[in-house]
Amino acid sequence: TAQLILWAVIGYGLGSIPFGMILARLMGLGNLREIGSGNIGATNVLRTGNKTAAALTLLLDAAKGAFAVLLARAYAAEDAAQLAALAAFLGHCYPVWLRFRGGKGVATFIGLWLALAWPVGLTNCATWLVAVLVTRTSSVGALSAAAFSTIWAVLLGQGTALILGILLTLLVFWRHRANIARLKAGTEPRIGSKS
Ligand code: G3P
Secondary structure, X not given: OHHHHHHHHHHHHHHOXXXXXXXXXXXXXXXXXXXXXXXXXXXXXXXXXXXHHHHHHHHHHHHHHHHHHHXXXXXXXXXXXXXXXXXXXXXHHOOHHHOOOOOOOHHHHHHHHHHHOHHHHHHHHHHHHHHHHHHOOHHHHHHHHHHHHHHHHHHOOOHHHHHHHHHHHHHHHHHOHHHHHHHHHOOOOOOOOOO
């Protein structure tokens, strides 16, 4: 148990690094809280107009999720890797450094699934991409990828990660409450638009 707690703490620590916030500050793009949705993720970094910063945010927020899993798996076992994955996701969404007001976890979700079970990770990426290409809306990509992820996990024989998968799916939906309300109201912005 002590070891599992350690991996939860390491996962949380990695996940709680707000790369979007850090990059926006370092690259002089302003305060993400005052831009677009106010979120710290790649979608909102893109609203600053800087594609490089947005791509880097996506990459690093995904990498921290993957890294947490790979690290735990290398030094412990699969249960530690799953716990580290969940902790990294929660770290991104509820970082102590930002008074627990973090992101929506989508890039981290993609990254941790790629490391947990890369076929599920790839199908999640594909689901996200198809939904975004069709709707041009980042949150629809996120919600679709999350909703389908457990189906992919079962179909691709990753049943051991099913409980984690369901939990992550619910958390992604919970973190997108405001987006879901905007989608219902028809006011959710498309990717690339500034608001
Ligand atoms: O990854 C978060 C995305 O799904 C929505 O971001 O900034 O449009 O709320 P945002």
